[in-house]
């Protein structure tokens with residue numbers, strides 16, 4: 219294995235995204251320091267990554283010795299200070315500007331002055347988050363997709379004050395992880411969540427106008443048009459707690475442009491915690507992790 223661009227990588231937030239990024243970062247050869255304010259999420263995340271490696275051994279994609287060595291490179295950390303020697307810290311916490319800004323301001327007091335800092339935000343302005351930093355040049359967006367080990371694209375997002383060298387290093391590290399980086403400028407939704415908005419919002423509009431039900435829309439777009447997932451399968455996979463705020467954020471950042479207007483269907487389901495796979499019911503109902511397709 220070649221030496222990775224970043225030897226010690228901190229990941230803040232051990233949820234769906236943080237644990238996926240932790241897995242691919244360790245597989246790239248980095249030592250990974252995973253931190254979360256919620257101790258239970260942290261231990262569940264580490265166990266989930268170890269389980270992924272166990273499955274990879276079963277499928278003969280890793281040897282038992284490689285899995286063991288990977289496990290020694292994934293550290294669950296009880297404090298943010300444990301990330302002090304990291305040369306890269308990737309943030310994957312709650313999608314709130316104030317909370318992210320507070321975290322980065324604190325992180326700057328912990329890591330070395332030349333450490334790279336990155337956010338996995340899917341909809342907030344990288345430039346706005348950078349306003350909390352004394353050294354914004356070392357900071358950029360690093361937008362992974364769920365599930366991280368399978369979804370190879372990573373958007374490397376340059377904020378107005380990001381240094382080119384920072385973006386270049388992050389781009390190289392994405393390659394180290396076996397991912398396919400793409401450079402984007404800091405605009406609402408970047409590339410994928412901007413261009414992909416139409417897929418989701420128009421799907422919701424088709425259903426709210428009674429043109430067809432959601433399962434039909436999914437079936438046609440998946441089986442006939444060739445998308446891997448229909449818009450409602452995708453919403454269920456991501457979870458409306460993640461998708462709805464993204465839709466609202468992009469809509470507001472574009473000054474309420476009608477083409478980005480989110481659907482009341484999403485807002486209602488979010489309020490009712492009908493979120494998707496993670497709650498066992500979304501547009502589909504899930505039994506044993508599998509969707510029950512309505513007749």
Ligand code: NAI
Pocket residue numbers: 230231232233234235236253254255256259309310311312313314317321338339340341361362363364456460
């Ligand atoms: P999640 O809810 O699964 O995990 C977030 C984790 O962050 C939780 O374990 C929580 O305890 C922890 N956390 C919250 N505030 C914290 C703080 N101040 N310090 C340390 N830990 C803290 O969320 P998920 O889905 O992993 O999303 C994380 C970020 O990634 C968000 O910015 C989201 O927009 C972005 N994202 C999510 C995608 C998805 O499909 N879920 C795709 C791409 C980006």
